[in-house]
Amino acid sequence: MVSENQTVRRQVWGAYWASGRLHSCTNTPDRNYQGAIGDFWDGFFAATRKGARILDLATGNGALPLRVHRTLEGRVRVDAIDLAALSPAWYEPAKHTEIRFHAGIGMEELPFEDAMFDEVVSQFGFEYADRPRALSEALRVAAPGARLAFVMHHAESVLVDVGREELGHHAWLISEEGLLPAAQAIAPCLAAIRAGSAPSSAAFAARERYNRAMDELARRASVSKAPDLLLEARQHVHQIIATMGQDASSAISAIGRFIQDLEGSRLRTQEMVSHALTVSELDSLTEACERRRPGMRITSAELRQAEGVVAWSWVACAASDADQTG
Missing domain, CATH: 3.40.50.150 (Vaccinia Virus protein VP39)
Structure with a gap:
């Protein structure tokens, strides 16, 4: 069975x-x-x-x-x-x-x-x-x-060492301070601004959170022996945000799919490390x-x-x- x-x-x-x-x-x-x-x-x-x-x-x-x-x-x-x-x-x-x-x-x-x-x-x-x-x-x-x-x-x-480091990157990317939740949070604010709404206090807070996450990603990548996952995530998110129009739903869904893909990658990496x-x-x-x-x-x-x-x-x-x- x-x-x-x-x-x-x-x-x-x-x-x-x-x-x-x-x-x-x-x-x-x-x-x-x-x-x-x-x-x-x-x-x-x-x-x-x-x-x-x-x-x-x-x-x-x-x-x-x-x-x-x-x-x-x-x-x-x-x-x-x-x-x-x-x-x-x-x-x-x-x-x-x-x-x-x-x-x-x-x-x-x-x-x-x-x-x-x-x-x-x-x-x-x-x-x-x-x-x-x-x-x-x-x-x-x-x-x-x-x-x-x-x-x-x-x-x-060296493969397993890289895997251990990437597990840390996975955990940070989806954490409250990580890039992916920050990107999902800023998407509705940017969509509203692109639709002609004035920036709100929530928009300013979301932008500050997003910028902090981007800065932290750059810092982590600069000291990492295996920064590929971080750099891939940054490029993927930047492309989603840059091409988003006045409707945030597609961007939020795209980031959600990326998070699901990362979970599959995390499971494979965790298996490699643990076995x-x-x-x-x-x-x-x-x-x-x-x-x-x-x-x-x-x-x-x-x-x-x-x-x-x-x-x-x-x-x-x-x-x-x-x-x-x-």
């Missing part, structure tokens, strides 16, 4: 993937995770055998299936699942015949037979699951000698895998590039395959 929390998550992530994004990190360009993450996958898939069956967990809009298609050129088969509705703009069933997407599927209950896959992979997805149940399912569908590889959010990564793995949590995952599948060799590492740590990599494979795994 799907819980209320799962329903909300499915709706929020489904709307996000419908935007056409290829990945879950909103501050990263759509480049299918290049750099250290791309290098990791290139090394891993270099050892993939021809004819292998691959399962991608929490695929999103299919960043990993797309990478597999480009690097392995149809020599393998890929099944990709996600709890949310999927909208991979790049996907053409007639062209990508080796790939099948399965929407509305959680990692904790996989609709596949035992020992069906040669590789089980996930990129910024596995950590969002009920990990003990998801690991049990991943191992159930993994064939003897299969390889598992997960790239997961690191609790101290990012600490060292002890990563160790617990390794220990659980060793208990369930004795004899597997498990390695984990921090994936780093110029800006710092970007993720964990975690690989489990047969001891004989360990030296071939990137």
Whole structure:
């Protein structure tokens, strides 16, 4: 049975993937995770055998299936699942015949037979699951000698640090002192003035509140390591206010829709931050895998590039395959 929390998550992530994004990190360009993450996958898939069956967990809009298609050129088969509705703009069933997407599927209950896959992979997805149940399912569908590889959010990564800072920006933007309530408050006053009414004391107070919020936003952006959300909000509000006529209702509605969009973004960011793995949590995952599948060799590492740590990599494979795994 799907819980209320799962329903909300499915709706929020489904709307996000419908935007056409290829990945879950909103501050990263759509480049299918290049750099250290791309290098990791290139090394891993270099050892993939021809004819292998691959399962991608929490695929999103299919960043990993797309990478597999480009690097392995149809020599393998890929099944990709996600709890949310999927909208991979790049996907053409007639062209990508080796790939099948399965929407509305959680990692904790996989609709596949035992020992069906040669590789089980996930990129910024596995950590969002009920990990003990998801690991049990991943191992159930993994064939003897299969390889598992997960790239997961690191609790101290630059991505998660940005996420923590953006959660503060979200909270301020919708607070009583924040920009968005101030913009909604000033809209009726500006509409009345543009309709020919003389400014009232309420209009002067709303303008002062709006100006204070704009000044505070500029201050916060100037000292923030991740000001993009603030700058986007300022630009969006400025455009709404500047183009508003003598009727404030459309502007107030537009700001309300923006607040709803921000709430979806806040939920996704909160999930990333709360599910990012600490060292002890990563160790617990390794220990659980060793208990369930004795004899597997498990390695984990921090994936780093110029800006710092970007993720964990975690690989489990047969001891004989360990030296071939990137």
